[in-house]
Amino acid sequence: MASQNIIFREKDVPDIREYDVYVKNGGYEALKKALSVKPSEVIDVVKAANLRGRGGAGFPTGVKWSFIPQTEPVKYVVVNADESETGTFKDRQILENNPHQLIEGAMIAAWAIQATAVYVYLRGEFWDVAHELDKHIEEAVAGGFVGDNVLGSGWSCMVYTHLGAGAYICGEESALLESLEGKLGMPRVRPPFPANKGGGLYAEPTVINNVETLTNVPWIITNGADAYRAIGTEQSPGTKIFCLSGQVNKPGNYEAALGGITFRQLIFDEAYGGGIPGGKQIKAILPSGGSGPIIPATDEVLDTPLTYEDLQKLNSILGSASIIVMDETVDITWVAAKVTKFFRHESCGKCTPCREGTYWLDKVLDRIMSGQGKPTDVDLIDNIAKNMQGFTLCALGDFAANPIIHTIKNFPDDFKAHLTADSAVMPTEPARPARRGAAAAASGAD
Numbered sequence: 001m002a003s004q005n006i007i008f009r010e011k012d013v014p015d016i017r018e019y020d021v022y023v024k025n026g027g028y029e030a031l032k033k034a035l036s037v038k039p040s041e042v043i044d045v046v047k048a049a050n051l052r053g054r055g056g057a058g059f060p061t062g063v064k065w066s067f068i069p070q071t072e073p074v075k076y077v078v079v080n081a082d083e084s085e086t087g088t089f090k091d092r093q094i095l096e097n098n099p100h101q102l103i104e105g106a107m108i109a110a111w112a113i114q115a116t117a118v119y120v121y122l123r124g125e126f127w128d129v130a131h132e133l134d135k136h137i138e139e140a141v142a143g144g145f146v147g148d149n150v151l152g153s154g155w156s157c158m159v160y161t162h163l164g165a166g167a168y169i170c171g172e173e174s175a176l177l178e179s180l181e182g183k184l185g186m187p188r189v190r191p192p193f194p195a196n197k198g199g200g201l202y203a204e205p206t207v208i209n210n211v212e213t214l215t216n217v218p219w220i221i222t223n224g225a226d227a228y229r230a231i232g233t234e235q236s237p238g239t240k241i242f243c244l245s246g247q248v249n250k251p252g253n254y255e256a257a258l259g260g261i262t263f264r265q266l267i268f269d270e271a272y273g274g275g276i277p278g279g280k281q282i283k284a285i286l287p288s289g290g291s292g293p294i295i296p297a298t299d300e301v302l303d304t305p306l307t308y309e310d311l312q313k314l315n316s317i318l319g320s321a322s323i324i325v326m327d328e329t330v331d332i333t334w335v336a337a338k339v340t341k342f343f344r345h346e347s348c349g350k351c352t353p354c355r356e357g358t359y360w361l362d363k364v365l366d367r368i369m370s371g372q373g374k375p376t377d378v379d380l381i382d383n384i385a386k387n388m389q390g391f392t393l394c395a396l397g398d399f400a401a402n403p404i405i406h407t408i409k410n411f412p413d414d415f416k417a418h419l420t421a422d423s424a425v426m427p428t429e430p431a432r433p434a435r436r437g438a439a440a441a442a443s444g445a446d
């Protein structure tokens with residue numbers, strides 16, 4: 001099944017954002033059901049559903065929740081509504097149109113880990129969204145679904161909103177926690193990881209999940225893990241919001257079953273993107289905003305189903321599924337230069353490979369773009385990027401290296417066009433030392 005609205009329920013139920021409409025249409029019944037069983041049983045259902053985190057890494061949500069030590073008295077749930085990845089604009093739509101489903105999902109997560117509070121961290125520009133969300137939280141408190149003695153269970157948990165101040169890095173979970181604590185938003189050295197004592201919010205065990213991830217949870221609790229797994233693929237169950245932008249006729253957010261559609265369908269079908277303006281040829285796709293490897297739009301790529309596992313086979317990532325389309329007129333070297341400027345600006349500067357690497361990548365790309373590129377410049381930026389990847393404190397360093405490594409590999413002619421014919425020296429693969437540890441990947445951290 002391609003099109004199904006688990007998240008964008010406003011398409012089936014107008015005004016679902018309103019508390020009364022939400023409740024009349026089964027809203028908060030999943031929370032009641034969750035509270036009627038043990039927290040560990042809720043975790044088991046989410047684990048069995050294999051809901052994967054929608055914030056970018058695709059880490060299994062139930063597994064993440066199970067890392068929280070139940071013995072600790074104070075625990076938190078943090079909702080990541082920072083939404084700052086280039087080309088990602090789905091969480092805002094959820095917050096605006098189906099806020100109670102997010103609040104309900106966050107409360108179910110809070111029950112599952114026995115949290116005492118939920119914090120929704122929204123990017124600074126979402127001040128109007130936060131204002132509305134505060135009203136929706138008050139409605140849920142008045143309904144007995146949030147706050148003291150939730151539904152008479154004896155368990156209390158409040159939901160708070162918090163606005164960031166406009167830094168991309170504050171979407172990275174440990175920088176987000178620093179910012180939430182009122183400190184400068186810079187990633188933390190891990191371990192300890194957020195799930196562990198000492199690593200979470202105010203040093204207490206903390207689950208951090210993306211808005212879209214948590215909005216899936218009420219549906220899973222209501223319908224069960226098997227029903228959820230019946231949508232999508234074995235490794236990528238459920239639906240996903242695809243944020244489609246760039247050179248397409250109908251950019252926008254589209255919800256579809258994972259694996260239910262291909263790039264070609266998403267970009268060209270009338271129900272989705274409706275093709276390339278002016279009937280131009282498609283050249284390249286950024287499947288995960290500025291941070292993921294760019295891919296040439298070959299027939300093989302266009303016929304690839306949109307799942308976590310299929311994107312991996314293309315040596316790219318689905319990430320938060322912010323799909324940016326580029327037509328035949330786009331100079332991919334320009335794209336690399338543009339994205340690099342973004343990462344140079346957003347690098348927090350805490351670790352040397354990212355701080356210096358993004359600075360030098362930007363400088364050399366400026367030189368190439370101005371027509372002053374040296375014969376060895378392509379080799380130089382490839383080398384800088386490869387010496388960043390895996391050697392930085394957080395994944396932003398990897399994100400910044402991606403556009404360089406993959407544009408050089410996949411679009412060598414675009415680079416050559418900026419250099420004189422005899423100066424275009426394309427890089428060879430250097431020997432690779434060991435990278436950042438596997439511990440972070442196993443913990444669910446980026």
Ligand SMILES: Cc1cc2nc3c(=O)[nH]c(=O)nc-3n(C[C@H](O)[C@H](O)[C@H](O)COP(=O)(O)O)c2cc1C
Pocket residue numbers: 052053054055056057058059061080081082083084085168169170171172173174208209210211213214394395396444445446
């Ligand atoms: C530089 C950087 C920026 C990120 N920005 C966001 C963001 O805006 N929103 C988000 O949900 N996750 C973002 N993430 C991923 C979070 O660190 C984290 O993995 C995610 O919130 C976990 O939620 P999930 O398991 O539900 O996906 C970012 C990661 C990095 C490294």
Ligand code: SF4
Pocket residue numbers: 169186187346347348349350351352354355392393394395396397398
């Ligand atoms: S990789 Fe970049 S953004 Fe991340 S901690 Fe290091 S300097 Fe900061």
